[in-house]
Amino acid sequence: MAKTAVNSLVVYPIPRALPKNNDFTVHLRTPGGEWVETEALLVKVDMHYVREASLVKFDFGGEVEVKIACNREPVKEAVIRPLSTGIKAERVDERTIKFRLSKPQKLSVEINGDRFHNLHLIAKELETNQPDPADPGVAVIEPRIHRIEDLQEKLLDNRYHTLYFKSGLHHIEQVIINVPSGNKIYVEGGAYVAGSFVCDKVENVQISGRGMIYLAEFGRFSAFRGVRLMYAHHIDISGISVIDPPHYSIYLGQSHQIRITDFESFSTRGWSDGIDMMSCCDVEIDNVFMRNSDDCIAIYGHRWGYYGDTRNITVKNSTLWADVAHPTMIGTHGDYHAEGTLIENITFENIDILEHHEPQDNYQGCLTINAGDKNTVRHVTYRNIRIEPFELGRIIDIRVIWNPDYNPVPGNRIEQITFDGIYYNGSDKTISRLNGFDAERCIDGVTIDNFYINDRKITDSASGNFELGEHVNRLTFT
Numbered sequence: 001m002a003k004t005a006v007n008s009l010v011v012y013p014i015p016r017a018l019p020k021n022n023d024f025t026v027h028l029r030t031p032g033g034e035w036v037e038t039e040a041l042l043v044k045v046d047m048h049y050v051r052e053a054s055l056v057k058f059d060f061g062g063e064v065e066v067k068i069a070c071n072r073e074p075v076k077e078a079v080i081r082p083l084s085t086g087i088k089a090e091r092v093d094e095r096t097i098k099f100r101l102s103k104p105q106k107l108s109v110e111i112n113g114d115r116f117h118n119l120h121l122i123a124k125e126l127e128t129n130q131p132d133p134a135d136p137g138v139a140v141i142e143p144r145i146h147r148i149e150d151l152q153e154k155l156l157d158n159r160y161h162t163l164y165f166k167s168g169l170h171h172i173e174q175v176i177i178n179v180p181s182g183n184k185i186y187v188e189g190g191a192y193v194a195g196s197f198v199c200d201k202v203e204n205v206q207i208s209g210r211g212m213i214y215l216a217e218f219g220r221f222s223a224f225r226g227v228r229l230m231y232a233h234h235i236d237i238s239g240i241s242v243i244d245p246p247h248y249s250i251y252l253g254q255s256h257q258i259r260i261t262d263f264e265s266f267s268t269r270g271w272s273d274g275i276d277m278m279s280c281c282d283v284e285i286d287n288v289f290m291r292n293s294d295d296c297i298a299i300y301g302h303r304w305g306y307y308g309d310t311r312n313i314t315v316k317n318s319t320l321w322a323d324v325a326h327p328t329m330i331g332t333h334g335d336y337h338a339e340g341t342l343i344e345n346i347t348f349e350n351i352d353i354l355e356h357h358e359p360q361d362n363y364q365g366c367l368t369i370n371a372g373d374k375n376t377v378r379h380v381t382y383r384n385i386r387i388e389p390f391e392l393g394r395i396i397d398i399r400v401i402w403n404p405d406y407n408p409v410p411g412n413r414i415e416q417i418t419f420d421g422i423y424y425n426g427s428d429k430t431i432s433r434l435n436g437f438d439a440e441r442c443i444d445g446v447t448i449d450n451f452y453i454n455d456r457k458i459t460d461s462a463s464g465n466f467e468l469g470e471h472v473n474r475l476t477f478t
Helices: 151-155
Strands: 006-009 024-029 036-038 041-045 051-061 066-071 078-081 092-093 096-101 107-113 119-125 138-141 145-150 162-165 170-178 184-187 192-200 203-209 210-213 227-231 233-238 241-243 250-253 256-266 275-278 282-291 297-300 312-324 328-330 340-357 369-372 377-386 398-401 412-426 431-436 443-453 467-468 471-478
Touching: 006 024, 024 051, 024 119, 041 256, 066 092, 078 297, 119 256, 119 369, 227 312, 275 282, 275 312, 297 312, 297 340, 328 340, 328 443, 369 377, 369 412, 398 412, 398 443, 431 443, 431 471
Parallel strands: 051 119, 138 162, 138 184, 145 170, 170 192, 184 203, 192 210, 192 227, 203 233, 210 241, 227 250, 233 256, 241 256, 250 275, 256 282, 275 297, 282 312, 297 328, 312 340, 328 369, 340 377, 369 398, 377 412, 398 431, 412 443, 431 467, 443 471
Antiparallel strands: 006 051, 024 036, 024 066, 041 051, 066 096, 078 107, 092 096, 107 119
C-alpha cells in the first residue's frame, strides 16, 4: 500500500496458482508517490470465440495515476470506455499510455481497437464499512492460498464468532456454502473463492469485500452459480467480483429486499447470465460492471419453483457489456398455468451499454421487453441510457411473444413504457422493433422522449428505423 495524507492506494496480490495475463504492465501511484506495479488477472471473454483479456482491481482515495504498457504491440490508438467518462490517455512512448483518476471508475482500456484482449480496470473507493471481526456471525476470508474443507461446519457452529481463512484461492470441497441468517461474509481483497455462496430461506445476510468468486479453471467442477438467493430477504452483496461462472453470476428466486452494489462479473459459458431474477420484489442494483456471454440483467416472473409477481426493480449507474444476447431483458418467463405474472415498476437509469452481439434475430435488443407465458409487463422506464457502437443487434426490442423454445403460451400485454434520454452512437441503419401479438395481447402506451442516434433527434418511427408490427397502440414521440 502506498499512502499520503490525502491520497491513498491499495493493491491486492494474485495467488501464484492463478493465471496472469502479461499483455499489459500496469503501474499505479498517488501523485508524487512511488510507482507500484500490479499484476493483471487473466479473464476470458466472449462465448462466440473465447479470448483472453486482463483484469486489474484496486482501491484508492483522492487521486491516482495509472500507467499502462502494452506488451503485445505498439500503441497506435488507445480508447478508454465508457466514453461518457471523458477519460483520455496521454501517450508516454510507443507502447505506454497514462492517465489520472479522481474518482472510482470501472473502465475498459482498448489498444488499437481490440475489445477482446483489453484491460478491465476496476478502480474502487477505499473500504470504510468492513464488518468487525469480533462480532458474532462474521466470517472473514483473508488473502493467501488456502484449502478449505470445513467452512460450512464452522458457519453453523455457534461457538465460532469469527472465522478466518487465509486468502488466496479457497477450494471448497462441498462446492457450495450455505450461509445462515444473520451472517456477514467478508471476502478480503486477494481472496479467491472457488465455490458458491447460497442464501436459501434466510434473512439479514451480508456478502462484501474486495475478493472474488473464481469459477474458471479451479471452479470448473465446482459451483454452478456465483451467488444464489432463494426465498431470501434483506440480503446485501457489495464489492466482490465473479469470474467465469458456469451459469448465472447472481441468481435470485422469489426473494425481496435485495441490494447489489459495486459488483463485477465476467462470463463465457452458455447461459452464463449476469444477474437474473424470478418472482422478486424490491431489488436495487447499483454501480455494477457486467461483461457476460448471455443477458447481463434479466427480469422474469415465475420460473422453476419460484412464484409470484416481480416488481420494484431498479438498475442504475452501471455498465453492461453483452458479448452474447441482451444487455437488458424483461419478461420471457411467467406463470402460464395461472392467470399470468405481473412484472411492473422497473427502472433502468444512467446506464452505459458497451456491447451487444447476437446473431439470432429472436434474441436481439439492447433494451428488450419480450412478454411471454401470460406475463403483463408495465410501468417500465429507461432513463439516460448511453449505447456505444455494437457489433450486431437492435437498439430497442419490445414484443409480446410466443417463443417455442421457452413459452408454452404467449404473453398478455406490455403497457406504459417510457424511454427518456436514449443516446446511441453507431450505425445509422441500426433498427428497433415493436410488435404486439394480437388485439388483446398488445403493446399499449409507449412514450419516447429525447432519443438520439448520432446526435440526430428521433421524432417519429421512420427517422428512428423502427419496425412497427401490428397491435401497437399509443406510440408517442415527444
